[in-house]
Amino acid sequence: MPTFTKEEIVHLGDLARIALTDEEITRLQGDLNVIAESINKVQEIATDDVPPTANPIPLEAYLRPDVPETPLTQEEAIAGAPVSEAGMFVAPRILGEE
Amino acid sequence: MSTTEIVTLSAAEMAAKVKAKEVSSRELVEAHLEVIEAAEPSVKAFLKVSGDQALEQADAFDAKSDEEKAQLPELAGVPIAIKDMIVTKGIETTAASKILEGWVPPYDATVIKKLKAAGMPLLGKTNLDEFAQGSSTEHSAYQTTHNPWDTERVPGGSGGGSAAAVAAFEAPLALGTDTGGSIRQPGSLTGTVGVKPTYGGVSRFGAIAMASSLDQIGPCSRTVLDAALLQEVIGGHDKRDSTSIPEGPRPMVAAAREGMKRDLKGLKVGLIKELGGEGFQPGVMARFEEGVKKLEEMGAEVTEVSLPHLPYSLGAYYIIMPSEVSSNLARYDGMRYGLRVMPPADVPQTAANMMAYTREAGFGDEVKRRIILGTYALSAGYYDAWYGSAQKVRTLIIDDFKKAFEKVDVLVGPTSPVTAFKFGEKTEDPMAMYAIDITTIPANLAGVPAMSIPAGLSDDGLPVGFQFLAPQQRDEAMYKPAAALEAALEEDWNGPIWQSLKTPWLDGLGK
Numbered sequence: 001m002p003t004f005t006k007e008e009i010v011h012l013g014d015l016a017r018i019a020l021t022d023e024e025i026t027r028l029q030g031d032l033n034v035i036a037e038s039i040n041k042v043q044e045i046a047t048d049d050v051p052p053t054a055n056p057i058p059l060e061a062y063l064r065p066d067v068p069e070t071p072l073t074q075e076e077a078i079a080g081a082p083v084s085e086a087g088m089f090v091a092p093r094i095l096g097e098e
Numbered sequence: 099m100s101t102t103e104i105v106t107l108s109a110a111e112m113a114a115k116v117k118a119k120e121v122s123s124r125e126l127v128e129a130h131l132e133v134i135e136a137a138e139p140s141v142k143a144f145l146k147v148s149g150d151q152a153l154e155q156a157d158a159f160d161a162k163s164d165e166e167k168a169q170l171p172e173l174a175g176v177p178i179a180i181k182d183m184i185v186t187k188g189i190e191t192t193a194a195s196k197i198l199e200g201w202v203p204p205y206d207a208t209v210i211k212k213l214k215a216a217g218m219p220l221l222g223k224t225n226l227d228e229f230a231q232g233s234s235t236e237h238s239a240y241q242t243t244h245n246p247w248d249t250e251r252v253p254g255g256s257g258g259g260s261a262a263a264v265a266a267f268e269a270p271l272a273l274g275t276d277t278g279g280s281i282r283q284p285g286s287l288t289g290t291v292g293v294k295p296t297y298g299g300v301s302r303f304g305a306i307a308m309a310s311s312l313d314q315i316g317p318c319s320r321t322v323l324d325a326a327l328l329q330e331v332i333g334g335h336d337k338r339d340s341t342s343i344p345e346g347p348r349p350m351v352a353a354a355r356e357g358m359k360r361d362l363k364g365l366k367v368g369l370i371k372e373l374g375g376e377g378f379q380p381g382v383m384a385r386f387e388e389g390v391k392k393l394e395e396m397g398a399e400v401t402e403v404s405l406p407h408l409p410y411s412l413g414a415y416y417i418i419m420p421s422e423v424s425s426n427l428a429r430y431d432g433m434r435y436g437l438r439v440m441p442p443a444d445v446p447q448t449a450a451n452m453m454a455y456t457r458e459a460g461f462g463d464e465v466k467r468r469i470i471l472g473t474y475a476l477s478a479g480y481y482d483a484w485y486g487s488a489q490k491v492r493t494l495i496i497d498d499f500k501k502a503f504e505k506v507d508v509l510v511g512p513t514s515p516v517t518a519f520k521f522g523e524k525t526e527d528p529m530a531m532y533a534i535d536i537t538t539i540p541a542n543l544a545g546v547p548a549m550s551i552p553a554g555l556s557d558d559g560l561p562v563g564f565q566f567l568a569p570q571q572r573d574e575a576m577y578k579p580a581a582a583l584e585a586a587l588e589e590d591w592n593g594p595i596w597q598s599l600k601t602p603w604l605d606g607l608g609k
Contacts, residue, residue: 016473019454031528039413042487052489056545057298064337076204080435089434092449
């Protein structure tokens with residue numbers, strides 16, 4: 001059974017790109033250990049001979065006619081941008097100073 | 099007609115009056131806007147009321163010729179409220195999250211396009227738990243919605259706003275989204291009808307994604323027939339949703355009308371053995387058992403059916419759902435839309451740090467909890483043990499349903515083990531909140547359609563929900579017995595359940 005340590009929660013916050021506060025980390029550790037305990041029992045019945053289900057309604061993949069359509073305009077596409085310039089999204093720099 | 103007389107009609111009755119030219123679509127919208135203004139201080143179901151747009155849509159419908167109107171679906175001209183989890187072009191859409199505050203979508207969801215094409219005005223956007231994650235609507239970043247039956251209590255969740263709006267006569271109809279019970283459980287707690295269609299039966303294009311393999315849009319209403327009429331408007335194939343079933347809507351309206359004749363001879367009904375016992379309030383079980391008896395009196399053959407893997411569904415759900423949540427909510431990164439928060443001055447001003455501070459500020463506690471849990475379940479070394487195992491459980495549950503439906507036509511059980519609870523009663527204990535969904539989650543895991551209708555009031559005077567479940571792509575199979583039970587119960591009650599609802603906000607409304 002997994003037990004969540006403080007370091008693990010910090011690491012998961014990093015992977016999920018959430019700058020968790022110390023208080024949140026402590027609370028999450030408690031919550032997740034309780035939740036993990038109660039959901040772990042799925043492993044009891046998930047034996048090797050059972051295939052996994054991704055989509056409950058099995059649909060065959062199919063092709064549709066390739067018909068051109070008008071997409072959003074550039075103006076519409078950037079209308080919700082937190083920062084934009086000359087019709088483009090403005091992003092902070094990708095790399096650090098070093 | 100007075101405002102109260104108008105808004106207490108069913109959607110089908112409103113549509114008939116529009117057709118007979120006894121009332122215009124504008125008058126329907128105006129009556130509901132009046133109720134919204136009077137009810138909102140105590141109910142708080144809406145995040146945004148789009149009155150001006152609704153009146154414009156109503157006028158556009160009223161201006162159509164009789165020939166044009168005749169081409170439209172039966173509900174044409176009847177207004178509707180929309181859960182704020184569904185995108186609406188030009189109307190702010192937030193998913194009740196700070197991370198989307200102020201976002202105005204540049205496109206309409208497919209279901210919204212269909213409603214507009216049907217001439218159904220949009221009254222506004224209803225409250226929900228942030229990103230539909232919760233069972234009480236207490237996790238909204240903006241406000242708490244109050245249950246019209248007792249404003250000290252929650253309306254259920256995540257679609258508490260849509261259910262409360264319909265229960266309080268602020269809207270005759272609403273759309274919800276149901277990932278683990280978010281349409282049906284609020285329906286149960288507010289004495290309204292809530293339907294989760296077959297997975298793939300209604301397009302998800304423009305429904306803000308929570309857990310894509312479980313999410314489904316569906317109707318909220320006060321009658322079974324109204325839900326059927328609405329599901330036929332929004333259902334059917336959509337090329338923009340790759341999981342959309344390439345077929346038209348099922349004949350649900352006809353099934354509901356057939357059911358109203360109250361003849362269920364030959365119908366085989368299965369009582370789900372695993373839904374009951376510990377955690378189920380006696381008042382809930384009493385109303386449920388009375389409902390079962392009614393079905394028998396109308397000629398249905400009732401037998402107990404076991405779905406042995408059902409006790410594992412809560413565990414499987416709380417692995418699959420957070421995993422898909424962590425993946426779907428990765429898109430809120432402060433780059434293209436929504437909130438952006440730059441890091442404090444002593445932290446490097448990089449894109450990665452901007453994302454981390456944006457997501458820390460923009461997401462609430464429950465959403466963070468699920469993202470972190472899902473990130474863990476999907477991470478290397480744990481994927482097979484967690485996500486892989488949960489997907490196998492899903493197969494076993496689907497097989498349980500298949501076997502059950504070889505023996506019976508529909509399955510029944512209580513919609514929620516409890517009636518509406520008080521604010522704060524379950525927010526401190528996530529597992530207590532999660533456990534309420536034990537009755538509704540199996541349908542999402544198996545992709546089968548399910549609906550909740552009012553079964554009466556419990557000994558605490560609060561509504562109880564009766565749930566029907568049908569085989570995949572056979573949604574009409576549950577509408578017939580649901581409409582029959584509704585008609586039989588209303589005969590006993592001498593009218594609809596809402597006769598027992600106190601509505602001080604309707605007092606003194608326009609002539």
